[in-house]
Amino acid sequence: IQYDVTPAELLIKIVYRIQEQGGIPRRRYAIAALSNHPPSIVPKQKERLKLLDIDPLELARQLTLLESKQYNSIKTIECLARARDELVENDSIQSIITTTNKIASWVAFSVLEKDEPRRRGYVIRHFIRVAEVCGVLHLAGYANSCCLAFLGFVLLLFSLLLSFWNRRHSRPGHQKCRALHNYSSMAALVAGLNSPPIRRLKRTWDLVPAKLTAILDDLEATLDSGRNFTVYKQKLKATDSPCVPIFGVYLMMLALIQEGYKDFIDEERGIINFRKHQKIAVVIREIQRYQDKQYNLLVVDQVQMFIERSLAGIEEKTDYWETSMVLESQKPENMMTRLLQRSGFL
Numbered sequence: 357i358q359y360d361v362t363p364a365e366l367l368i369k370i371v372y373r374i375q376e377q378g379g380i381p382r383r384r385y386a387i388a389a390l391s392n393h394p395p396s397i398v399p400k401q402k403e404r405l406k407l408l409d410i411d412p413l414e415l416a417r418q419l420t421l422l423e424s425k426q427y428n429s430i431k432t433i434e435c436l437a438r439a440r441d442e443l444v445e446n447d448s449i450q451s452i453i454t455t456t457n458k459i460a461s462w463v464a465f466s467v468l469e470k471d472e473p474r475r476r477g478y479v480i481r482h483f484i485r486v487a488e489v490c491g492v493l494h495l496a497g498y499a500n501s502c503c504l505a506f507l508g509f510v511l512l513l514f515s516l517l518l519s520f521w522n523r524r525h526s527r528p529g530h531q532k533c534r535a536l537h538n539y540s541s542m543a544a545l546v547a548g549l550n551s552p553p554i555r556r557l558k559r560t561w562d563l564v565p566a567k568l569t570a571i572l573d574d575l576e577a578t579l580d581s582g583r584n585f586t587v588y589k590q591k592l593k594a595t596d597s598p599c600v601p602i603f604g605v606y607l608m609m610l611a612l613i614q615e616g617y618k619d620f621i622d623e624e625r626g627i628i629n630f631r632k633h634q635k636i637a638v639v640i641r642e643i644q645r646y647q648d649k650q651y652n653l654l655v656v657d658q659v660q661m662f663i664e665r666s667l668a669g670i671e672e673k674t675d676y677w678e679t680s681m682v683l684e685s686q687k688p689e690n691m692m693t694r695l696l697q698r699s700g701f702l
Contacts, residue, residue: 393652405662407466408482416489418659419459420538420651423600426452427540428647430603432640439610439636452603456544457672463548465670467560468679476683477563480554483545484568491542491575536651537599539588546575553680560684598649609639 397414399405429448437444444450463483470476548554549572555561561569578587585605592601617632 393654396654396656398656399658402658405658407662407666408478410659410662412482412485413489414656414659415663416486416536416538416541417653418656418663419486419541420490420536420600421653421655422660422663423452423455423538423540424598424651426455427600427603428650430643430647432644435606435610435640435643436636438607439614439639441611441614449603449607452540454672455667456540456604458667458670459541459544460548460551461670461672461674462666463545464551464554464676465674466666467554467557468676468683471683473557473559473563473684476557476560480549480560480564481568483549484564484572487542487545487549487575488571490536490538490545491578537595537597539592539602540600542575543579543602543604546572546579550576551676553676556680557684595646598651599646601643601646603643606639606643610636613639 394417396417397411399409399411399414401409426448430452431448434444434447434449437447438449466483467476467479470479578591579585579602580587585602588602588605592599613632613635617635618629619632621627621629
């Protein structure tokens with residue numbers, strides 16, 4: 357039997373055909389409609405809603421719904437374009453990048469719009485609690501094994517008491533705060549809190565309880581890029597429930613593959629480097645894995661509108677350094693002078 361085209365040419369034609377059709381059709385799992393969703397925490401304030409009017413848990417849920425929707429809209433063809441280093445504008449991936457950057461800027465803006473350290477401290481506390489709900493702590497700061505064993509016993513005892521109390525007092529469908537696995541929003545919130553204009557506000561951070569700063573430190577440890585996001589990747593791999601991964605990590609992996617592997621083993625003879633395409637396929641398959649499970653959460657229109665308005669008024673790349681310097685200068689201040697100024701005598 358003679359063929360008009362070689363197997364390699366046939367494979368290339370199939371790939372081009374799939375690309376023209378928008379990518380490989382992704383397998384979808386049937387998702388049963390669940391009625392036992394956790395009850396929404398609707399803000400009591402109906403008009404002129406403010407950040408601190410929204411419960412941290414509900415704000416985390418609504419951010420999760422927003423980012424999950426964007427993540428699930430990513431197509432295979434868009435990932436392939438990024439893998440080839442093609443310049444793409446206004447695709448689903450760019451929407452995720454924009455949202456992540458805006459959330460980080462929104463955190464900085466929300467802190468710096470307050471004129472008093474005490475009020476700025478309240479905003480920082482609020483965002484740390486939201487980030488805590490989005491992610492999952494891993495107790496990185498507890499190095500001593502004896503302390504860990506004792507802590508584990510205490511946590512076990514506490515969880516048993518809490519579960520007993522929940523069975524008697526909580527409503528059906530109650531969901532644990534740390535079960536969202538929204539690593540994308542968590543990373544954006546932590547990035548905003550760790551931005552230089554916010555981190556330098558010493559008088560503000562002095563008013564944040566040590567318990568909350570420890571939580572923030574632990575979230576930072578989860579996102580540590582120094583070891584190639586090892587802790588984060590381990591947590592993500594162990595996650596079987598709905599989650600929103602940090603898409604920037606996937607972009608980094610695709611960029612490394614593009615940089616480290618040639619398209620052809622022998623370009624003159626047209627021998628394709630299938631090893632490279634295999635590695636790209638592994639990354640794309642992992643992206644798709646987390647698109648197959650949906651969150652069982654209710655949309656709270658009031659909170660969604662607040663988030664949309666807040667992000668719409670934020671620019672991705674805004675330098676807040678000057679504002680930060682005005683609020684808390686680096687010049688040492690006499691405490692008595694500061695107290696007199698606050699009281700209106702100076």
